[in-house]
Amino acid sequence: MGHKHMGSWISPNSLDNTSYSYHLAKWAEFIRTCDPDILTGYNIQNFDFPYIFDRAKHLKIDSVVHQLSRVRNVPCKIRDQMSQSKQMGNRVNKQISIEGRIIFDVLQVILRDYKLRSYTLNSVSYHFLNEQKEDVEHQIITDLQNGSPLDRRRLAVYCMKDAYLPLRLLEKLMSVINYMEMARVTGVPLNFLIFRGQQVKVISQLMRRTKTQNLFLPVVEGGQSDDTYEGATVIEPMRGFYNEPIATLDFASLYPSIMIAHNLCYTTLLKGCPENLKEGEDYTKTPSGNYFVKPSLRKGLLAGILEDLLSARKRAKNELKNEKDPFKQMVLNGRQLALKISANSVYGFTGATVGKLPCLEISQSVTSFGRQMIDLTKNSVEEMFKAGALDGLVKQDAVVIYGDTDSVMVKFGVETVQEAMTLGLKAATEVSKKFVQPIKLEFEKVYFPYLLINKKRYAGLYFTKPDKHDKMDCKGLETVRRDNCPLVATVLNKCLEMLMIDRNATASLAYAKNVISDLLCNRVDISMLIISKELTRRGEKYQAKQAHVELAERMRQRDPGSAPRLGDRVPYVIVAKGKKVAAYEKAEDPIYVLRNGIPIDTRYYLENQLAKPLARIFDPILGDKAESLLINGDHTRTKTVAQIKVGGLAKHMKVIPTCIGCKAVLQKDSNGALCAYCLPRRHLIYAEKVARLKVVQRHFGRLWSECQNCAGTFQEEVLCSARDCPIFYMREKVRLDLHEQMQIVDRLSKA
Structure with a gap:
């Protein structure tokens, strides 16, 4: 199935209703004859199927076309469904029921599994396949159908690629295989993984476990609760640029391991301190003051579920080690990450106050154990690795410069990556002995050099082998965020490469200044200045006016057919309209800007997009004056095109x-x-x-x-x-x- 205009082969305007009805009925017969298990395409859930069903109803052949299910005399059903989650945001999707068949919409898979700047078929295909199609605007489809044979050929190629590219994406990303494995692990239908959240997977696994033990799940009335608990700890970072190896110690699956090690479960929770049991032998008192029995008395349901998920993840990681194809490595990595998310969602399930089975005693016990373990790791490393320890192998006192939820960064004071790896492996082995199995501290990587900007914001060259770095790793920086224009990611990546790989801070700063000069002189291509944000709500749903929402409304007034809809990402640029004009009034469609010669507000891009991200990476090197050096100086004194065109007297000229x-x-x-x-x-x-x-x-x-x-x-x-x-x-x-x-x-x- 194609992405858009499944009826484009036969235009409604070029054929009478009888002929069109015949072809639509033949299409439905083709589906029933092929009898597929899975129906796939790009955006078929929200466009193609609703269009076909509406068209069939209009032509009064819905009794034929709607019979696509495997159950006789059970027609397809379609309804609107509002979904809301932190991962997917607010969305209104069409919920289509075709009994016996699965709708596997590639767009929904990509939306769930990947964070991209754009989710059009062309953009996604170029990102993963390095292929595109000749995108045809809907207004000219009828003209192409009614045109010459060559015009119809172009329309046919457009439709064929609409169907071909989603299949190529599924093959390349191995999405069906990955989702099938996830369905087997969690025990939910394949389509639940696309259209439902994390809670249904945990409920399914709980039901599967309770059935084997002749237990019933309690029914808990849902409702908003004001109960809260303390989250994970973050060791205050020692900010700066470290031109020396920094070893990173990570807890393997920290929260699931804690739940397994201490047997934290609904079925092992004790209400109050038990009188006839011994602490440490029969039960555990958690740092948050809750009580859970030991596995010797009763093994928790959640522990068994987590063991299955972690073993599946371990198998995926073992396959990843032996895989040579870079893209399959990425797919296997995605699979193990998906299993990791499912394992971590068990902890989140217990802490969801608006959920099916909340239990804050479990979630607060998990985070309290995690805080205790991070502090213990920091203290143990700094005590064990004093200068002169390990027969003189330790040259300086080890210092933990940062710690976050499940990892700590350690400065051992060594000069080479190999030395940092040796000490990091030794530290992970020794500290792991202090924890209950299966909790394990692992050594995986060394950062050299390492730029620590703030909590959850850092960058460094990532080493897993001493001879060559694997990649440049960035966390929390604008290089990996989508709410900035591409220019920001491009400039930051180049500056970080000069800082990290070339070790040349002067050249990095000079490059940043040159880009700023080009920006102010209007020498930057407009494609690098496009900001895109997802349209998740109507304008009246926001407390303050949003640039992309207001632009979507203006585009709807200009051309309702091509205006963005809910769920789409809206691309826009900020144009010059003078000072003291709100950003939402200056957002404009890039094509409209090009065709009407509207000047770009380059000062906005400098001050609101580039300056602060650049200052963050230069602050540890240049100090607090970094932002001032970037937005002031000879490279910024050129009068911009915007200033010339929209100056105070421009409107009178x-x-x-x-x-x-x-x-x-x-x-x-x-x-x-x-x-x-x-x-x-x-x-x-x-x-x-x-x-x-x-x-x-x-x-x-x-x-x-x-x-x-x-x-x-x-x-x-x-x-x-x-x-x-x-x-x-x-x-x-x-x-x-x-x-x-x-x-x-x-x-x-x-x-």
């Missing part, structure tokens, strides 16, 4: 013809192109402008050829409207530049 050669104001008796001073050099100016025109034409031709190759067509016109592709914006910009240069040459020719 009239367009006055100027000389093409020197930009001087032309006199009334001039030839309309050149002033009296430039007229003798007319042939030189003409040659210069023609040369410039040829440069723009070559640039336009290269971009056009790139788009033709991508679309697989060699027609004069490329219809692609894939706004997620940077070349699309470049092509639009060069098209406007070409038109402007042709006008200049035309003026000179007529002069």
